[in-house]
Amino acid sequence: MGAAVCTHGLEEVKDSNGNPVNVGAQYFIQPVKTESNNGGGLVPAAINILPFCPLGITQTLLPYQPGLPLWAVDDSSSAKEPAIIIGGKLERPNSAFKIEKATGAHTYKLTTSYGTVGTTPGAWLSAPQLLVTNDVAKTLYVKFVKVDDDASTATTTTTSRVEKLGLRMFPFY
Numbered sequence: 414m415g416a417a418v419c420t421h422g423l424e425e426v427k428d429s430n431g432n433p434v435n436v437g438a439q440y441f442i443q444p445v446k447t448e449s450n451n452g453g454g455l456v457p458a459a460i461n462i463l464p465f466c467p468l469g470i471t472q473t474l475l476p477y478q479p480g481l482p483l484w485a486v487d488d489s490s491s492a493k494e495p496a497i498i499i500g501g502k503l504e505r506p507n508s509a510f511k512i513e514k515a516t517g518a519h520t521y522k523l524t525t526s527y528g529t530v531g532t533t534p535g536a537w538l539s540a541p542q543l544l545v546t547n548d549v550a551k552t553l554y555v556k557f558v559k560v561d562d563d564a565s566t567a568t569t570t571t572t573s574r575v576e577k578l579g580l581r582m583f584p585f586y
Contacts, residue, residue, distance in 0.1 A: 426512050427519045428557045439560040441479045444472050444532075444541070444553055445520055452541065454480020457499045462536050469496040472532065472541040479558065484508075486527050486545055497530060497543035515554050522552050 426434040434440060443454045453473040460469035470484045485501035485508040501508035510523045510530070523530040531551030535542030543553065 424514060426521065426557065428559050429519055430559070431519060432559070434557050440557040441481075441560065442523075442555050443480060443558055445517065445556055446476075447554075450541070451476055453478035455484075455543065456481055458535065458537055458540070458542075460496045460498070460536060460542060467496075468499045469535070470499065470543040471535050471537065472543075474538060474540050484543070486525055488527070492544075494531075494533070494544045494546045494548075495527065497545065517554070519556055520554050521556070522554055 428434050428440065429443075441454050444450055444452065450472075453475045455470050456473050456478065457468040458471035460467065467487065469487075473480065484497045484499055485505065487495045487498045488507040490496065506526065510525055512521050513524055514520075515522045525545060528545040528547045529549075529551075530543060530553050531546040531548060532541035532553050533544055533546075533551060534540075541553075544551075546552075
């Protein structure tokens with residue numbers, strides 16, 4: 414069993430089932446569903462229509478898509494609110510995210526040395542695009558769903574795990 418992940422105040426971070434989040438285990442970081450946000454997990458997508466690179470992180474519009482792990486801050490960008498992109502590396506400062514407790518059961522926000530992780534309407538169908546911001550209204554609230562938990566619930570849904578894995582890289586279909 415791996416060590417537990419803690420918030421800044423040394424409180425244990427809990428997954429969506431109320432269990433401690435453990436270092437070494439895999440989790441989907443999923444946006445919390447609200448009246449204005451009923452999408453799915455986080456997936457790579459182009460942050461511009463053309464050119465397609467770099468790939469950023471967007472919330473899929475399909476509510477049953479769990480998403481993919483890992484991202485980083487695009488610290489090469491001169492944008493006021495730099496995008497969150499794929500390709501994070503454990504040893505790089507732009508890949509370090511702090512988990513902070515938010516209101517609601519097992520709900521958190523992510524911060525970096527650059528600012529808070531938030532969203533803005535993205536280039537593809539206005540799906541929420543992740544970025545670093547200091548605008549509190551744009552803050553993204555998330556929950557952690559253990560990867561194994563997703564596999565165990567696949568049999569009770571109409572979409573099989575194989576279908577989910579096949580669609581995961583295509584967030585808008």
